[in-house]
Amino acid sequence: MSKRIAAKYKIDRRLGVNLWGRAKSPINKREYGPGQHGQRRKKPSDFGTQLRAKQKLKGYYGNISEKQFRKYFDEASRCKGDTSENLIGLLERRLDAVLYRMKLVPTVFASRQFINHGHVLVNGKRVNIASYIVKEGDEVSVRERSKQLAIVLEAVSLNERDVPDYIEVDHKELKGRFVRIPKLADVPYPVQMEPNLVVEFYSR
Known part of the structure; x- marks a missing residue:
């Protein structure tokens, strides 16, 4: 990836x-x-x-x-x-970390590539920089034309990790919101x- x-x-x-x-x-x-x-x-x-x-x-x-x-x-x-x-x-505010936490990609390595290839939107605008710093309240989503990619469908179905409570996710719409900046104890x-x-x- x-x-x-x-x-x-x-x-x-x-x-x-x-x-x-x-x-x-x-x-x-x-x-x-x-x-x-x-x-x-x-x-x-x-x-x-x-x-x-x-x-x-x-x-x-x-x-x-x-x-x-x-x-x-x-x-x-x-x-x-x-x-x-x-x-x-x-x-944890890095875009690749947020996307990984949302369970829209299987690994943080895959997250970086997914973002670099232009598949991700932040507040409706395409962002292709993995180190982009997400702010509280920002909406992160998968671009419409990328929603059927195998990598996304596979990641959503994985049971090996859960979405932390400082991020809200709608896996049906493939989008989520960065609610708050976490403390060390909050990070899984x-x-x-x-x-x-x-x-x-x-x-x-």
Whole structure:
């Protein structure tokens, strides 16, 4: 679904977690990393623990580039309130994340490609930038001519995840509304995320 589709499960194995909670993840069969040294385990340093937390969070949202992720952190730091909560709020407002949360695409990678190909409308206007920041109250919908695409029909029928309560969705009309910016506790991550360690990583 994107240029990373062939390698996305390597992220799972490298980090040692089923990052997206999918049944196809190789972690379900092999809980160690890829390569000949994958089964070696050693206690990570504080730096290693913080780096791993950052890689998990970056990877979950489609393996965002370091430059873009740092930009989100800097913006979260400038906002009032808890930086880690602000960071999660920003990441969850990305259009590809919102579309994925709405269950209109099967993966966040597919979401990015779906948006890039011009299949998504925000408040009735076509948006083809996956990192577009959605505001509270914005309506996100699938373009009329794209509603019968197999990828959409498949995603709607999946039972492996639920739509969180900060998003309202009408799966019949294939549209939804971003109700509010979530807190960390509201986000249905399949694995534990530790944005506080990400803050520590960048604050060194």
